[in-house]
Amino acid sequence: MNKCEDKEVAFFGKITAGITHELKNVLAIIRESSGLMGDIISISPEAIIKHQEKIQNSIVRIKDQIERGVNLTDRLNRFAHSTDETLSKIDLQETTEQLVILAQRFARLKHVVLKTVPPDQEAPPVTLVTRHVQIHMALFASLECCFTVMSAGGEINIGIRKLEGKNAVHVVCKGELPVQTEFSRDISESKNWQDLQEIAACLQGSAHLDEIEHGIVLSFPNEISR
Amino acid sequence: MKNLKILLVDDEEEFVTTLAERLELRGLQARVALNGEAALQIIEADTPEIVILDVLMPGLGGLEVLRWIKAQQPQIPVILLTGRGSTKEGIKGMELGAFDYLMKPINIEELIKKIQEAIESQP
Amino acid sequence: MNFKNLWTLLSKGFLGHSDDDNADRYRILRRNIFILMILITIIPLIIMAVIYQHEYHSSIKKEIVIPLQTLTHKTKHTFELFFEERLSVIRFIATSYSFKELSDQKTMNRIFNVLMDEYCCLVDLGLINNKGIQLSYAGPYDFLGKDYSEQKWFQEVVVKGTYISNVFMGYRKFPHVAVAVMKRTEDGSALILRATIDTSKFDDIIASMGLNPESDAFLINRNGIIQTSSRFYGEILDHCPLSFPRGNYEPIVTEATDPRGREILIAFAPFSSSDYALVLVKPKSDVLHTWHTLRTRMFFIFISSVALIILVVFKLTDTLVTRVKDADEKRELTFRELQHTHKLSSIGRLAAGVAHEINNPMAIINEKAGLMKDLVAYDDNFQNKEKFLGLTDSILKSVERCRAITHRLLGFARRMEIQLVELDLNELIQETLGFLEKEALYRNIELVLKLADNLPRICSDRGQVQQVFLNIINNALAAVEDEGEIVITSWEEDADTVGVSIQDNGSGMSEATLKSIFDPFFSTKQEKGTGLGLAITYGIVKKMDGEIKVESKQGEGSIFTVYLPKKAKIGSGE
Numbered sequence: 001m002n003k004c005e006d007k008e009v010a011f012f013g014k015i016t017a018g019i020t021h022e023l024k025n026v027l028a029i030i031r032e033s034s035g036l037m038g039d040i041i042s043i044s045p046e047a048i049i050k051h052q053e054k055i056q057n058s059i060v061r062i063k064d065q066i067e068r069g070v071n072l073t074d075r076l077n078r079f080a081h082s083t084d085e086t087l088s089k090i091d092l093q094e095t096t097e098q099l100v101i102l103a104q105r106f107a108r109l110k111h112v113v114l115k116t117v118p119p120d121q122e123a124p125p126v127t128l129v130t131r132h133v134q135i136h137m138a139l140f141a142s143l144e145c146c147f148t149v150m151s152a153g154g155e156i157n158i159g160i161r162k163l164e165g166k167n168a169v170h171v172v173c174k175g176e177l178p179v180q181t182e183f184s185r186d187i188s189e190s191k192n193w194q195d196l197q198e199i200a201a202c203l204q205g206s207a208h209l210d211e212i213e214h215g216i217v218l219s220f221p222n223e224i225s226r
Numbered sequence: 227m228k229n230l231k232i233l234l235v236d237d238e239e240e241f242v243t244t245l246a247e248r249l250e251l252r253g254l255q256a257r258v259a260l261n262g263e264a265a266l267q268i269i270e271a272d273t274p275e276i277v278i279l280d281v282l283m284p285g286l287g288g289l290e291v292l293r294w295i296k297a298q299q300p301q302i303p304v305i306l307l308t309g310r311g312s313t314k315e316g317i318k319g320m321e322l323g324a325f326d327y328l329m330k331p332i333n334i335e336e337l338i339k340k341i342q343e344a345i346e347s348q349p
Numbered sequence: 350m351n352f353k354n355l356w357t358l359l360s361k362g363f364l365g366h367s368d369d370d371n372a373d374r375y376r377i378l379r380r381n382i383f384i385l386m387i388l389i390t391i392i393p394l395i396i397m398a399v400i401y402q403h404e405y406h407s408s409i410k411k412e413i414v415i416p417l418q419t420l421t422h423k424t425k426h427t428f429e430l431f432f433e434e435r436l437s438v439i440r441f442i443a444t445s446y447s448f449k450e451l452s453d454q455k456t457m458n459r460i461f462n463v464l465m466d467e468y469c470c471l472v473d474l475g476l477i478n479n480k481g482i483q484l485s486y487a488g489p490y491d492f493l494g495k496d497y498s499e500q501k502w503f504q505e506v507v508v509k510g511t512y513i514s515n516v517f518m519g520y521r522k523f524p525h526v527a528v529a530v531m532k533r534t535e536d537g538s539a540l541i542l543r544a545t546i547d548t549s550k551f552d553d554i555i556a557s558m559g560l561n562p563e564s565d566a567f568l569i570n571r572n573g574i575i576q577t578s579s580r581f582y583g584e585i586l587d588h589c590p591l592s593f594p595r596g597n598y599e600p601i602v603t604e605a606t607d608p609r610g611r612e613i614l615i616a617f618a619p620f621s622s623s624d625y626a627l628v629l630v631k632p633k634s635d636v637l638h639t640w641h642t643l644r645t646r647m648f649f650i651f652i653s654s655v656a657l658i659i660l661v662v663f664k665l666t667d668t669l670v671t672r673v674k675d676a677d678e679k680r681e682l683t684f685r686e687l688q689h690t691h692k693l694s695s696i697g698r699l700a701a702g703v704a705h706e707i708n709n710p711m712a713i714i715n716e717k718a719g720l721m722k723d724l725v726a727y728d729d730n731f732q733n734k735e736k737f738l739g740l741t742d743s744i745l746k747s748v749e750r751c752r753a754i755t756h757r758l759l760g761f762a763r764r765m766e767i768q769l770v771e772l773d774l775n776e777l778i779q780e781t782l783g784f785l786e787k788e789a790l791y792r793n794i795e796l797v798l799k800l801a802d803n804l805p806r807i808c809s810d811r812g813q814v815q816q817v818f819l820n821i822i823n824n825a826l827a828a829v830e831d832e833g834e835i836v837i838t839s840w841e842e843d844a845d846t847v848g849v850s851i852q853d854n855g856s857g858m859s860e861a862t863l864k865s866i867f868d869p870f871f872s873t874k875q876e877k878g879t880g881l882g883l884a885i886t887y888g889i890v891k892k893m894d895g896e897i898k899v900e901s902k903q904g905e906g907s908i909f910t911v912y913l914p915k916k917a918k919i920g921s922g923e
Binding site: 005008009012013014016017020021023024027030031034035037038041042045048052055056059062063066069070073074076077079080081082083084085086133 | 699715742762
Binding site: 330 | 719
């Protein structure tokens with residue numbers, strides 16, 4: 001379906017750009033730390049001894065950033081591979097956790113914290129045969145819906161639940177929120193909600209407003225047909 | 227473990243020479259080869275006790291060198307270094323007889339531990 | 350071969366070129382198929398109808414004509430028999446009785462009475478001598494002693510021996526006919542026996558033909574004077590207005606128009622032994638009534654057949670073309686979907702490649718920083734100031750390397766929408782190579798760039814153009830052996846076009862492979878590859894109104910050449 005394809009590339013670009021920005025930040029820190037060390041060392045051997053601690057801290061910082069950088073490239077790599085096939089078998093929990101990591105940066109910019117609800121240990125993993133990129137897009141779009149109505153300092157919990165045989169993802173908003181009705185209205189009138197509906201349609205699933213909690217319930221079929 | 231003769235093979239010069247320096251600081255004898263051919267020459271001329279080998283190299287690739295070593299000097303344990311997306315090469319290397327593999331960027335403590343294990347596993 | 354080319358040309362022109370983007374294509378196709386099928390079905394139908402009509406017409410005509418001829422012939426024969434019968438009776442009497450007996454009035458009366466009983470229509474009977482004098486007479490008229498020597502009939506019967514007269518108006522104005530025979534006596538003199546017959550029998554004979562009220566039959570003489578009553582063409586002794594052929598003895602049938610304006614068939618049968626001819630007139634409409642019914646029926650069938658054909662052909666063509674259109678659209682859709690998947694996955698692969706690439710410099714930074722840590726741990730005095738500076742420098746260099754990579758990735762990620770921009774192809778090629786350089790480096794493949802200076806910018810979608818080059822260069826890398834060479838050249842081809850060629854010295858392709866190289870799902874890589882790369886590349890180039898060509902020699906290498914218009918047309922979709 002053309003509609004489904006339309007936004008995929010843009011989404012990919014968006015996420016990739018996000019990761020890349022973070023990488024640039026990593027590199028910037030490394031550069032600064034290294035620059036600082038260089039400055040200190042250039043002054044004199046005595047200065048080195050005087051500012052030993054600073055040098056050591058710089059080194060630690062560099063190491064930390066490398067670890068962070070490696071994590072980022074891992075994420076990028078994994079996300080890049082979600083485009084390998086149109087339809088693939090995915091682990092919903094894994095994908096949700098992945099997406100949450102990818103979206104952290106965007107959440108941070110909105111001063112919202114993202115958390116995943118740990119899966120039910122007893123329950124078997126939820127696997128779907130579906131469009132990997134679009135699942136990412138659906139989760140991301142739900143987050144964006146929440147961002148529009150949440151204020152700074154809020155938190156979003158994302159958890160998987162099997163609901164009457166359907167695979168559901170609950171995106172629950174916490175924090176300072178308007179009343180349920182107002183909350184629902186604001187979300188359903190937003191552009192992000194329209195986008196989310198389109199994406200859910202492509203996935204042959206649905207996106208509803210949660211009646212009990214402030215949140216969105218996404219549900220997906222076990223397998224989608226072409 | 228002191229003065230253990232190690233051969234490091236990697237085409238990334240900055241990386242491999244720095245790593246060699248760090249290993250030397252820890253009391254190991256580290257030599258460096260920047261490509262497969264040089265590595266083979268050094269192994270023949272001055273046999274190391276263990277080889278740390280990067281899989282992705284231009285010219286004679288890491289796995290080729292591994293095959294050669296296992297054919298000519300099978301007693302030398304080999305530890306592979308792979309990129310984070312190339313675990314396939316690591317597994318293939320294990321099948322070809324490598325002791326283990328590590329993903330770059332490496333943790334030097336981990337590397338030293340692996341070297342110890344490899345040496346101890348020798349009969 | 351010529352016919353094959355001609356056929357291809359015709360069918361292409363007729364059924365449309367598959368490369369046509371024209372929305373009207375289906376309308377034209379529908380129209381063309383419709384017309385072709387209509388012509389193919391209706392023209393033979395028309396030809397057949399015309400031929401049948403013609404054949405049937407002539408055959409029907411024959412079937413009308415022959416019975417007419419036969420009837421006329423038979424009736425003529427009846428008439429002739431009638432005359433012959435009368436003549437033979439008279440001849441018999443002339444032969445059986447002597448001159449003396451016949452000249453006796455009483456004997457004549459007696460013979461006459463017997464004859465009247467036996468044969469109908471006898472009016473009188475008389476004997477005439479060779480000088481033309483009536484010697485004896487039995488009948489209603491007073492002809493005894495009449496002198497016929499000057500009369501034509503007398504002269505004729507003396508010479509010819511028999512005579513049959515035309516009809517004349519006689520006793521009580523009824524029509525009569527006279528017959529006479531001549532007999533020579535022993536002494537050489539002639540005696541003539543003459544009888545008058547009324548023509549009521551003629552009417553009976555004609556009535557026995559069983560004609561319908563629209564038809565007419567009558568006798569005429571050689572001059573066209575009507576001898577028996579005609580329904581439509583005049584009274585007895587009138588001149589018949591119809592024209593007749595002369596000199597035939599077999600009955601013939603002709604067509605004419607009568608004075609009343611009717612189309613008629615005339616059967617004309619001249620008598621052999623007398624001056625008469627039998628005429629039978631049948632109106633054509635009557636005769637050809639069956640033909641006309643048939644013709645009307647045929648016409649009706651023809652019209653309804655044509656209507657049915659048109660309806661069926663129309664429906665069929667419609668269904669057919671709709672199916673073709675649906676299939677085309679489905680194929681187009683599927684192709685676009687595949688194209689999208691391919692694009693997305695190639696983007697994905699690029700991103701993954703970048704992630705991979707960044708690792709090395711990060712590993713370097715890691716080691717350098719690690720070494721610094723070690724040095725700080727092992728040596729409190731910081732003797733080696735230069736060393737440390739060297740290390741921090743290395744770190745900075747690696748950071749730069751990472752930055753270049755991430756910069757490239759960011760640029761790529763940002764430009765993932767379709768938009769027409771001014772492209773510097775040389776720069777685009779180099780950016781694309783940036784993603785693939787590492788692989789070339791690892792395999793010692795030499796990349797030679799012969800990019801034209803001041804290559805004019807083109808207006809196109811960056812993403813798509815990049816994908817084209819990415820695909821082709823990737824293929825070249827796959828085709829070429831380690832230590833091989835890839836040469837990329839760019840030039841201005843003409844005022845509207847720029848050209849880029851990618852040449853490799855790899856294994857090359859066979860003729861057979863070359864032919865199918867742009868076919869979807871055609872792949873020479875055994876397990877890897879979907880076989881779609883070049884098909885999609887081809888599709889993109891064509892959509893942009895460009896050209897893509899490939900030349901190859903097995904064992905020597907291949908060269909892919911892409912021509913792009915300076916002003917691109919916006920392709921639909923991705």
